[in-house]
Amino acid sequence: MLNPATVNKRVLIGVGGGIAAYKVCEVVSTLFKTGIEIRVILTRSAQEFITPLTLATLSRHCAYTDDSFWQPTHSRPLHIELGEWADLLVIAPLTANTLAKLAYGMADNLLTNTVLASTCPVLLAPAMNTDMWEQSAVQRNWHQILIDRRYHGMNTASGLLACDRIGAGRMAEPPEIMAYVQSLLHTQGVRDLVGKQVLISAGGTREYFDTVRFIGNPSTGKMGLALAQAALHRGASVTLVHGPANWDVPLGVQAISVTSAEEMQQVMRSYFPTADVIFMAAAVADVKPRDYSPEKLPKRSLPQALPLEPVPDIIAQLAQLKQPHQRLVGFAAQTGDIITPAIEKLQSKKLDVIVTNPIDQPDSGFGSDNNQAIILDRQGRKVEIAPCSKLLMAHHLFDFVR
Known part of the structure; x- marks a missing residue:
């Protein structure tokens, strides 16, 4: 194509x-x-x-x-x-x-x-x-x-x-x-991220309630992968914290695999202090089962109602730790009106930049090789990115943050 x-x-x-x-x-x-x-x-x-x-x-x-x-x-x-x-x-x-x-x-x-x-x-x-x-x-x-x-x-x-x-x-x-x-x-060969540490989260998390069943989402981590590639190609040192994925990690990227939101929280907090730019591109679960069975539950034993409890709000915690030189970028996957909830998240989470993208449009969002988005920041800047490859979108994001 x-x-x-x-x-x-x-x-x-x-x-x-x-x-x-x-x-x-x-x-x-x-x-x-x-x-x-x-x-x-x-x-x-x-x-x-x-x-x-x-x-x-x-x-x-x-x-x-x-x-x-x-x-x-x-x-x-x-x-x-x-x-x-x-x-x-x-x-x-x-x-x-x-x-x-x-x-x-x-x-x-x-x-x-x-x-x-x-x-x-x-x-x-x-x-x-x-x-x-x-x-x-x-x-x-x-x-x-x-x-x-x-x-x-x-x-x-x-x-x-x-x-x-x-x-x-x-x-x-x-x-x-x-x-x-x-x-x-x-x-054009410009390496504008030389000497910078870029921390990226990618993919969906899984919250298990027995050994084989979990609460999750269809995120594949392709956007986070594209961000890692773009950062690497622009000269950055890159750490990629990702949920379950079926793609190969780019040579030169430090990758850490996690499963649950709690595991992702621990790793992100560990690497956060040395990062210059942080992209929270992972689709982290909002809730997890309150109870966990170390064995597979037979079908007859599955609960009629599944008690839930919230998972850590990773990006809000990172925002509290952010230093003036750091840039924290969040993502908002939305349907319908994508701007209003994105602005609310930008302000409530105290982010520097938010990327809001429609997941109800064809060839865009979860699992797609392409994406489209609107980028907003706390200074009121707004840039619309037309449908393009996720790698090209990653470069647009770095251009914006830079």
Whole structure:
């Protein structure tokens, strides 16, 4: 589906020589479907793993190789044209060889010449054997290149590698790469949250009355996940406190899983003092069963009426602890009139900002990949966010809070 935020954006993807090159096919195909213009450069070793024809087909444009570089078929030097054309450059997989060249400003092929001939942000997704990745020379090059704020590095994952080694060095998965691309196209590479601690709650809580039955809600935590991704991509240190979820935590995010409102309260209060920005995006239960059975109750023993009691009001407690430098952001999922109850919550809870979103609109709210909202603050500012991806909405929220 076309994404209005990315239509006419231009992304140049450089493919290095590694088995992870096959993952780039999904990245290229998916980004093209969002409306992004794609160009691809393959190094000579990358062509041992994947063909230019494959990537040309997926990107709907010829894929460039070193042979293209040396053929005088362009009115201007190819690396200059490509470098000026790109809004963003992605190198995936980034090999130890290409990393070393970038770290020392070397340019001996089309890809490295294009990097030096461009000024756009560069996203690096390394992939290599664990022993290679952990070599002191490779780590030195990695840290050296990231000193240049033009370069944005993705963490490697740990797991079973193609060489049968279990350890670090796996390239980030395509959905993570695509999310980072979306972020960089929005921020243009600006990392305005470097040095900031961002604390986020996400997902629904569950209040059990026996071992298998609980009071809950349909929240999936996708909005909190998007906030964590956006904060990470903008340079923040991120702690994500989430209820039961079926998504993967982004590499580089400290995630703490909880179940009940009481557990979430304890963790949020523990991390709150060091946080600069706090997003209470979790859909916390309002009540819990008064009694709990440590065994599953047979159907005949279920109570005809379930006595309830309130759960802790987490965000109200955090507001009481808030220091002047901290920003506390709440959420209000509403039906019908979404503004009046949001303003009431903003004032009664003493929040800095509240995000109110309709959950009775199609493709919005709980479980959706998209959202829409109105953002309000205590100074009377009001910004309406039209339907968009939750990641883009997260960036709009950070723009507002900033």
